[in-house]
Amino acid sequence: MSTLKVLVAEDDQLIREGLVDILRQEGYHTVEAADGKDALLQYEASTPDFICLDIMMPALSGYDVCKAIRQKDAQVPIIFISAKSEEIDKVLGLELGADDFIVKPFGVKEVVARIRAVTRRCFARIPANEANESVTPFEFGPWQVFPKQLRAAHGETQIELSMREVSLLNYFSANEGCVLSRDAIFTACWDESFFPSSRTLDQHIVKLRKKVETDPKNPTLIHTVHGIGYRYEPPSDEASDKKG
Amino acid sequence: MTKKLAIVLLFIVLLPLIGIGVLSLKITRDDSRLIAQQYQTNMESELQNANSTLENVLQERTAAFEQLCLSAPNSVDALRDHADETPFVRQFFMLNRAGQLVWPLQSSTITATEDAFFTRTAHLWRHRHPFRSDDESTPLRGSGFHSYYWQRGLHLIYWCTTKDGKVAGFDVETTRLVSDLVAALPQTPLDAPPSRLIRLVSENGDTVYQFGGFAPAKNTTPRATLSLPSPFASWHLAYFAPKPKGATALTRQTITTLLLIGTLLLLAMALLSYFVVASGRERKLALQQVNFVNQVSHELKTPLTNIRMYAELLADRLDEEDEVSSRYLNNITTESRRLTRLIQNVLSFARSNNNKLVLRPANGIVDDVIIDTVDSFRPSLARLGIELELQLDAGDTVLFDGDVAGQVLTNLIGNVEKYAREGRWMRIESALLETDVRIRVRDRGPGIPHGREKTIFAPFSRIHNQITEGATGTGIGLTIARNLARLHEGDLTVLPSAEGAVFEFRFKVKRVNQ
Numbered sequence: 001m002s003t004l005k006v007l008v009a010e011d012d013q014l015i016r017e018g019l020v021d022i023l024r025q026e027g028y029h030t031v032e033a034a035d036g037k038d039a040l041l042q043y044e045a046s047t048p049d050f051i052c053l054d055i056m057m058p059a060l061s062g063y064d065v066c067k068a069i070r071q072k073d074a075q076v077p078i079i080f081i082s083a084k085s086e087e088i089d090k091v092l093g094l095e096l097g098a099d100d101f102i103v104k105p106f107g108v109k110e111v112v113a114r115i116r117a118v119t120r121r122c123f124a125r126i127p128a129n130e131a132n133e134s135v136t137p138f139e140f141g142p143w144q145v146f147p148k149q150l151r152a153a154h155g156e157t158q159i160e161l162s163m164r165e166v167s168l169l170n171y172f173s174a175n176e177g178c179v180l181s182r183d184a185i186f187t188a189c190w191d192e193s194f195f196p197s198s199r200t201l202d203q204h205i206v207k208l209r210k211k212v213e214t215d216p217k218n219p220t221l222i223h224t225v226h227g228i229g230y231r232y233e234p235p236s237d238e239a240s241d242k243k244g
Numbered sequence: 245m246t247k248k249l250a251i252v253l254l255f256i257v258l259l260p261l262i263g264i265g266v267l268s269l270k271i272t273r274d275d276s277r278l279i280a281q282q283y284q285t286n287m288e289s290e291l292q293n294a295n296s297t298l299e300n301v302l303q304e305r306t307a308a309f310e311q312l313c314l315s316a317p318n319s320v321d322a323l324r325d326h327a328d329e330t331p332f333v334r335q336f337f338m339l340n341r342a343g344q345l346v347w348p349l350q351s352s353t354i355t356a357t358e359d360a361f362f363t364r365t366a367h368l369w370r371h372r373h374p375f376r377s378d379d380e381s382t383p384l385r386g387s388g389f390h391s392y393y394w395q396r397g398l399h400l401i402y403w404c405t406t407k408d409g410k411v412a413g414f415d416v417e418t419t420r421l422v423s424d425l426v427a428a429l430p431q432t433p434l435d436a437p438p439s440r441l442i443r444l445v446s447e448n449g450d451t452v453y454q455f456g457g458f459a460p461a462k463n464t465t466p467r468a469t470l471s472l473p474s475p476f477a478s479w480h481l482a483y484f485a486p487k488p489k490g491a492t493a494l495t496r497q498t499i500t501t502l503l504l505i506g507t508l509l510l511l512a513m514a515l516l517s518y519f520v521v522a523s524g525r526e527r528k529l530a531l532q533q534v535n536f537v538n539q540v541s542h543e544l545k546t547p548l549t550n551i552r553m554y555a556e557l558l559a560d561r562l563d564e565e566d567e568v569s570s571r572y573l574n575n576i577t578t579e580s581r582r583l584t585r586l587i588q589n590v591l592s593f594a595r596s597n598n599n600k601l602v603l604r605p606a607n608g609i610v611d612d613v614i615i616d617t618v619d620s621f622r623p624s625l626a627r628l629g630i631e632l633e634l635q636l637d638a639g640d641t642v643l644f645d646g647d648v649a650g651q652v653l654t655n656l657i658g659n660v661e662k663y664a665r666e667g668r669w670m671r672i673e674s675a676l677l678e679t680d681v682r683i684r685v686r687d688r689g690p691g692i693p694h695g696r697e698k699t700i701f702a703p704f705s706r707i708h709n710q711i712t713e714g715a716t717g718t719g720i721g722l723t724i725a726r727n728l729a730r731l732h733e734g735d736l737t738v739l740p741s742a743e744g745a746v747f748e749f750r751f752k753v754k755r756v757n758q
Contacts, residue, residue, distance in 0.1 A: 012546050018553045056542070083545035084538075105549035105584050108556040203561060 004119060004163065005029040007048035009039035009065065010081065011057045015104075019052060019081070022111055027164030027189075036060025040068055050077035050118050055084050055093070063096055070097040075125065077118045081106070112162070116150050119163065123148035140169045141221045141235055143212055152212070159211045164189065168208060172222065172232035181229040205230060257512040265505035272501055284468065287440075287483045291470040294429060294442055294481050299473045301428045305332070305421060306402075310387055313404040313412040320347060324355070332417050335361035339411035343376030345369060346410075361415055364394045365401070375403050375411045389416075389475035398447055400475050425476075426453040440485040447478035460484040537594040541587050548587070552580040578623045585654050592651065593703075593720045596727040603731055605645050607756050610638035610681050613646045614674055617653045624661060631669045638674040638681050642753035648728045649683075649751065652736065655725040656685040656747050664689020667744055680734065680750050688744040697738040701726045725749070 006028045010016040013034070020030045031046045033039035037059040043051065051069065055062035066078055080093040083104040090101045099121070100114050123135060135147045143152040143159075147166045152159050161169070167189040171180070182201055205224075209216040223231045309332065316336055317323055327333045335357055338347040348358040368374070374390050387404030400421070403413030426444065436457030443454040443466070466482035555576040562569050595601050614636060625632055653672075660670045667688030675682045692700060704719035722736070729736040734751030 012550070014550045015546065015553070018550065018557060021557060022553075083542040083549075104545045105552050105580065108553055108560070 003027060003029050003167075004049040004122060005031060005046060006115075007031045007033060007039065007042055007046065007051045009033040009036070009042075009051065009057065009062070010054040011035055012054075015054075015081075019111070022108055023052075023115065025164065026112060026115065026162040027167055028115075034058075036062065036065045039065045043069055048076070049122055050079070050099075052079050052081055052115075053098075055080055055082035055089065063092065066093070066096045066098055077121060079114060079118060081111075116160065116162070120149055138170060138173050139234075140173045140232075141212065143169075145169050145173075161211070164204060165208055165211070168204065169212070172230070176232050176234050179225045179228055179231045185229060254516065257516070258509070261505060261508050261512060265501070265509075268501045268505065287468040287485070288470070290440070290442065291468055291481050291483055295470050295472065297428050298425050298476075301425050302473060302476075305424065306389075308332070309402040309414075309416070310404050312414065313387070313402065314406060316406075316412045316414075323347065327357075327414070331420050333414040334417045335415040337361070337413050337415070339375055339413075341409040343373075343411070345373075364399060365392070365415065368392065368401075375413065391475045391478070393447075396448060398476070398478065422452060429453060430455050432456060438486065440483065443482045443484065444472075445480050445482050452479070456484075458484055458486060533594060537590060541591050544583075544587055548580055548583055552577060552584075555580065574623055581620055582624075582658075585651075585658065588651065589655070589721060589724050592724045592728065596724060596731075601727065601731050603645050603648065605643050605754075607641055607643055608646045609641055610644065610649060610676070610683070610753070611636040611674055613649050614638075614653060614672060614683065617650050617657065618672065620654075621657050621661070625657075625670070628661060628665050629668050630660065630665060633669070633671040635671065635673045638676040638683075640676055641756045642676070642681070643756055644681065644751065644753045645732060648732050649681075649749075652725045652728050652749050652751075653683065653685070655721040656749065659721060659747075660685065660687045660689065664744060666690075676753075679752055679754075681753050683749045684739070684746055685749070686741070686744060686746045691741060691743070691745045692738050700738070701736070 006023050008016055008019050008023065008030055009032075010019060011034055016032055016034070020032060023030050031042050031048055033042045035058040039051075039053065039057070040060065042048075043065075053062040053065055057065075060068075062080060062082065066080075069076065069078065074097070077099040078097065079100045079102060080098045081102045081104065082089065082093075093101050099118060102111060102114055137144060137146050139145070140152065143154045145152045145161070145166060147170065150161050150163065150166060152161055152169070168185070171185065171188045182198055185201060205222060206216070209219050209222055213219045213221055220235055221232060223233055225231050312330060312333065316338070317326055323336045323338075327336050335348070337345060340346045348354055348361065350359075350362055354362075362369075377385075385405050388402070390401040390403065392399050392401065398418060400416040400418055401413055402416050403411055406412050429442075429444065432455045438457045438459065441454055441456035441458040441460060444452040446452050464484060466484050468483040470481045470483075471477055472479045472481065555573050559570060559573040559577070562573065564570075592601065614634070618632065618634065622632075657670070657672075660667075664670070664687035669688045671684075671686040673682075673684045673686075701722050703723045726736040729749055729751055732751035734749070736747060736749050739746040739748050
């Protein structure tokens with residue numbers, strides 16, 4: 001699945017780093033900027049798929065950055081993340097062409113939910129004829145996975161997925177029955193510039209199992225291959241029926 | 245105070261004041277005119293009276309003079325005797341029918357008096373004298389005075405035509421006549437008030453007589469004058485008086501009015517300035533307060549974001565088995581949320597004090613808001629051992645402001661946490677009525693003391709008793725909650741209760757057709 005690039009413009013280093021961690025965990029590439037001018041430079045250099053923008057930044061405010069970006073691109077989604085919570089701040093931000101407004105202090109779940117919503121809009125803009133295989137729906141065990149919607153459905157049940165989780169499911173699905181080494185999974189599903197630890201992969205698998213397995217403690221879809229990695233075994237029709 | 249208020253004040257205070265001022269001035273001016281007119285009338289009336297007196301005397305004397313002329317004897321000696329006996333006559337003279345002076349004549353036998361008469365009246369006889377008819381064939385008819393001036397003095401001749409066509413006349417003893425005139429005028433008593441002075445002034449400007457208690461300064465112009473009747477037409481009566489009382493009062497009244505209006509205007513301006521300055525200061529202070537609160541809130545929000553975000557990120561990475569660490573992180577997250585609510589309360593309080601709270605209704609389910617709010621409290625409620633009961637019956641989609649409802653509920657649940665924790669029980673009920681939503685929060689705490697059901701909503705109001713002592717709180721939670729409820733066209737009230745406290749939060753909603 002193609003990875004989206006996100007520009008994070010925030011002058012507070014800790015918030016910026018935290019947001020970058022959240023985004024990377026979700027499966028995005030990230031570009032950082034510590035002030036408004038830097039944000040514009042990074043935007044020119046990296047052409048991100050969407051932008052997280054603080055309002056009160058040195059050199060150039062988030063409003064000015066938003067205005068400058070909108071003159072060049074009316075489509076790229078922009079999310080304002082700010083401590084300014086007055087009605088007028090939100091109205092001004094949205095009038096300048098922002099797509100969403102997150103007020104500090106925010107919870108991780110809120111940020112993730114809003115980023116996923118923007119991602120869905122980004123994918124929705126991609127014309128069907130330009131969409132590659134990675135965004136076409138596929139099956140994973142009993143689940144029908146919809147990459148463009150960051151969702152999977154099984155009967156009446158629907159689950160929310162991150163981009164990273166969609167990538168992992170896609171990779172497993174494409175290599176069903178094969179033992180996949182940790183390195184292979186990293187190479188396929190992680191950014192080249194990011195070197196996650198084994199623990200990172202394990203945590204993702206734990207979360208994924210919680211979502212897709214009937215009993216996450218006794219997985220039937222994603223099996224651990226000790227010392228090597230993981231293997232995806234699609235269930236037999238009989239087992240699949242049981243889960244449904 | 246706004247500019248609008250200043251303009252209203254201007255219209256309410258300044259314009260009527262100016263109107264009253266103009267009206268007062270007009271009334272004062274009219275009064276002044278009236279008084280001046282009355283004063284003038286009085287003066288003229290007094291002069292006229294004096295003049296009438298003089299006229300009467302002159303009429304009497306004229307009649308007497310005519311008799312004198314008509315009864316003048318024909319002989320020289322008799323005429324001389326008659327003149328000596330009559331105090332008004334200085335010298336008789338006779339003209340024949342042709343108008344020629346027949347007596348006295350300049351000869352060696354004339355007396356000194358007659359000679360003096362010729363000296364005084366020489367100019368009369370030198371040319372055509374006034375007692376001769378224009379037509380020499382017709383004798384002059386009539387009678388009257390003839391005035392002439394000699395040695396800077398007025399002299400009079402009285403003449404009349406006799407039955408036989410001659411002219412008899414005499415040079416009048418003017419001093420005596422004037423003396424009679426003066427005697428007819430009023431005298432000045434010693435205690436005469438200094439209200440006025442009337443002077444009889446001769447043709448030379450000399451004062452012949454005066455009466456009245458007023459003493460004008462030298463060269464004072466009289467306030468009124470009136471010419472005397474003939475033959476004293478070159479004399480006049482002059483009226484002197486101090487500045488009329490009315491006129492003086494007029495000026496004082498005008499000045500008083502102007503001073504009063506000026507003072508009132510100044511007061512109004514000062515009041516206006518005070519209001520403008522005070523309101524400007526108030527507005528500035530309010531703005532500073534809001535800016536300060538916003539700034540402080542902003543400064544607090546950044547570290548709070550980090551605390552919450554990193555606690556959640558860390559919790560996400562923890563092994564499920566590490567329960568202690570999970571609990572610690574959960575506490576950090578819960579407390580950071582509490583701090584967020586407190587900051588939100590302070591911000592709302594500052595905004596409500598400046599009428600900056602705005603309603604943002606959107607379609608939603610009230611029960612969802614209740615559940616979300618309660619969920620954020622669950623860890624702390626569990627820690628405090630507070631049992632939670634929910635009886636929710638507002639599950640339809642309605643148009644309302646979820647943030648406002650959530651914040652009110654947050655304050656109510658927060659109060660149970662702080663002040664009613666020993667009751668260890670809380671029940672939240674919701675009901676969707678026709679146009680309202682009703683939420684009730686019950687607890688088994690100490691309840692609201694009787695008589696405090698309304699005052700607890702006042703800012704910074706705290707119930708100081710043994711139970712609440714030591715409990716934390718800013719004292720603005722219920723104030724904000726009630727302000728928000730009222731913003732949502734509802735209210736927050738305390739219901740009577742046998743046990744604990746019951747708060748009822750009502751607000752208007754609009755049903756959404758699904």
